[in-house]
Every structure is written in structure tokens, then in C-alpha cells.
Amino acid sequence: MPLALPIAAVGMSFGLLAGPLLGAMPSILMSAVVWSGTAQFAALSILTSGGGTALAASAGLLANTRFLPMGFAIAPSMTGGPLRRLLRGALLADASFVIGHRGGGRFDISALAWAAPMQYVTWVGGTVVGVAGATAIGDPARWGLDVLFPVFYLSLLLPDLFPEHIQAARHRARRQGDRANRGRGHASSRNLRPIIVAVLAAVITLVLTPIAPPGVPVLVAAAAALIGIRPPPQPVTRAGAGDDA
Amino acid sequence: MRTWLLIAVLAVGSVLMKTLGPVLAGGRQPPPPLTRIIALVAPAVISALIVTGTFTQGQQLIIDARAAGVGAGAVALWFRVPAVLAMLIAAVVCALLRFAA
Numbered sequence: 001m002p003l004a005l006p007i008a009a010v011g012m013s014f015g016l017l018a019g020p021l022l023g024a025m026p027s028i029l030m031s032a033v034v035w036s037g038t039a040q041f042a043a044l045s046i047l048t049s050g051g052g053t054a055l056a057a058s059a060g061l062l063a064n065t066r067f068l069p070m071g072f073a074i075a076p077s078m079t080g081g082p083l084r085r086l087l088r089g090a091l092l093a094d095a096s097f098v099i100g101h102r103g104g105g106r107f108d109i110s111a112l113a114w115a116a117p118m119q120y121v122t123w124v125g126g127t128v129v130g131v132a133g134a135t136a137i138g139d140p141a142r143w144g145l146d147v148l149f150p151v152f153y154l155s156l157l158l159p160d161l162f163p164e165h166i167q168a169a170r171h172r173a174r175r176q177g178d179r180a181n182r183g184r185g186h187a188s189s190r191n192l193r194p195i196i197v198a199v200l201a202a203v204i205t206l207v208l209t210p211i212a213p214p215g216v217p218v219l220v221a222a223a224a225a226l227i228g229i230r231p232p233p234q235p236v237t238r239a240g241a242g243d244d245a
Numbered sequence: 246m247r248t249w250l251l252i253a254v255l256a257v258g259s260v261l262m263k264t265l266g267p268v269l270a271g272g273r274q275p276p277p278p279l280t281r282i283i284a285l286v287a288p289a290v291i292s293a294l295i296v297t298g299t300f301t302q303g304q305q306l307i308i309d310a311r312a313a314g315v316g317a318g319a320v321a322l323w324f325r326v327p328a329v330l331a332m333l334i335a336a337v338v339c340a341l342l343r344f345a346a
Contacts, residue, residue, distance in 0.1 A: 071266025089267030105284030
């Protein structure tokens with residue numbers, strides 16, 4: 001899995017920063033039970049800047065509110081009883097969400113579930129290395145590892161935005177099958193909505209980042225999906241055009 | 246003591262937010278308007294994560310070596326370069342620029 005390296009690198013960064021402040025064991029335990037870089041860095045940055053425990057906890061929780069809409073997004077793709085769904089839902093993380101998503105609102109829950117243990121082990125392992133003082137390797141950011149996330153996410157987003165341009169052969173085969181099953185998909189008309197939503201979400205994130213606490217811009221950006229509440233514009237059919245003329 | 250409390254609150258809170266949707270709304274097909282919204286949550290969230298990872302540092306907006314690296318990766322992906330190779334290109338561009346700076 002291509003994300004093992006950057007996840008370990010970010011885990012290391014967290015360990016390096018948190019170790020001196022929280023102590024070795026609490027830092028490692030935090031990665032082990034919280035398992036969310038955004039929340040952990042958010043809480044840590046509050047503590048570093050002299051904020052109290054309550055403030056740090058609220059910052060961390062606020063950073064993770066994005067998992068609410070993400071959880072509701074994966075919910076329809078899930079099977080099994082409440083306990084099974086609870087356990088699968090607990091495996092939700094940014095990377096596993098992106099890896100599990102199959103476009104059109106569908107999620108491969110087993111892909112999501114398989115991605116999670118690897119992420120977990122590299123995240124906690126990275127933290128341990130960072131806490132142990134990985135001064136020999138230095139700051140992982142110097143190696144350009146942090147750009148691996150956006151590019152990987154982009155590789156999984158582009159097929160949503162430009163299906164006919166990007167789709168690799170195996171993707172195409174799978175999606176054509178899906179289209180046939182769905183019947184009326186966006187096979188005939190070009191669906192611009194994912195592009196509009198992605199641009200809207202990007203703008204929201206850029207505007208809110210300087211003024212909102214970490215994690216909140218992503219939560220608000222998720223609201224861009226609300227444009228889907230309106231039915232998609234009907235493609236102009238030949239019959240309709242003929243009637244007009 | 247306060248640190249342990251912080252960790253416990255964050256852990257419980259995170260799991261609650263991750264599992265609320267799956268437990269309450271799991272396995273059922275929601276009504277069409279909701280289905281259309283759900284279909285668009287992934288593009289919105291992924292786009293926001295990309296922007297966060299490319300242009301932000303904490304609460305600051307920054308254009309630095311990462312933007313160049315991600316740009317190179319994006320061009321590679323557009324020309325159907327496999328994802329792993331595009332990630333490698335992005336990392337190399339980013340590291341070279343940081344090294345040069």
C-alpha cells in the first residue's frame with residue numbers, strides 16, 4: 001500500500017513533537033487509541049501554545065467532526081447488524097475512506113476495512129520511532145513524503161471528476177458493469193456535479209483555513225455535497241428538442 | 246492525569262463520530278435526495294483534504310515546494326501515469342525544491 005510511508009512519516013512527526021511535551025507513553029497511547037493525525041496535531045498545537053486540557057480536547061474533537069458526514073456517507077454501503085457496522089465504522093479514517101470510495105456514493109467496505117490495520121500499525125509504529133527520537137533520520141518533511149497524501153488522494157478523486165478521461169482499463173470495465181446495473185446513470189449526460197462540488201469544497205477550505213480551527217474547514221467543505229439535494233438537470237432529449245422546434 | 250483525560254476524551258469522541266452514521270443509517274438505502282448528497286460527500290471531502298495537504302500549514306495558507314510537487318503529480322496523473330509513479334514524481338520534485346532552497 002503506497003500510503004504506508006507517508007503515514008509512518010507523519011506518525012514520526014507527531015512522536016517527535018508530542019514526546020517532549022506529553023511524555024513517551026502518553027504520546028504512543030494517544031496514537032494507539034485516538035488514531036487520527038488531524039485531531040492529535042490539533043490538540044497538541046493547543047497544548048504547545050499554552051492552552052489548557054479542555055481547550056485541547058475541544059480542538060481535537062472539532063477536528064474530527066468531519067467523520068460524522070463521512071460516516072453517514074459510508075453507511076448505506078454497509079451490511080450486517082449494528083455491532084458489525086460499529087466495528088467497521090471504527091475503522092474509518094481519512095485514508096481508508098478515500099481508498100474505499102468507489103464513486104457515485106458507493107463504498108467498498110472490505111477495501112476500507114483491509115486498508116485500516118496497515119494504516120494503524122504504521123501510524124502507531126511511526127509514533128514510537130518519533131518518540132524514541134528519530135534525529136538520525138531528521139524531519140520526515142525534508143524528504144518530500146508529505147506530498148504523497150495529496151497526490152494519492154488526487155489519483156482517487158480524478159476518476160470521479162473526469163470519468164471518461166482518467167479511467168484506467170480495469171476501472172473502465174468495472175464502472176461499465178456498474179452503469180449497466182444502475183440503469184440510468186450518468187452514462188448519457190456529462191455529470192458536472194462532482195467537479196462543481198470539488199471546486200466548491202476547495203474554495204471553502206482555502207477561505208476557512210486561516211479563520212477556523214484545524215479540521216473544521218474540511219467539515220464545512222463536506223457541506224458542498226448539499227447541492228445534490230436538487231434533482232440533477234434533465235439532459236435535453238431529442239424528442240424534447242423536436243417538440244420545441 | 247490531565248493528559249490521560251485528554252486522550253480518553255479524544256479517543257471516545259472520535260469513535261463516536263466515526264460510528265454514529267454506520268450504526269444509525271447502516272445497510273439501508275436512503276431516499277433519493279439523500280443518496281445524491283451522499284454521492285457527493287466523497288468528492289467534497291477528498292478535495293478538501295487535497296487542498297489542506299497542499300496549501301496549508303496549521304492555520305496558514307502557504308504556497309511552497311508541496312504545491313509544485315502536487316502540481317507535478319497532478320500533471321502526471323492527467324497523462325494517465327500510474328498513481329505510485331505520480332506520487333514518486335511529486336516527492337522528488339518537492340524534495341529537490343526543498344533541497345535547493
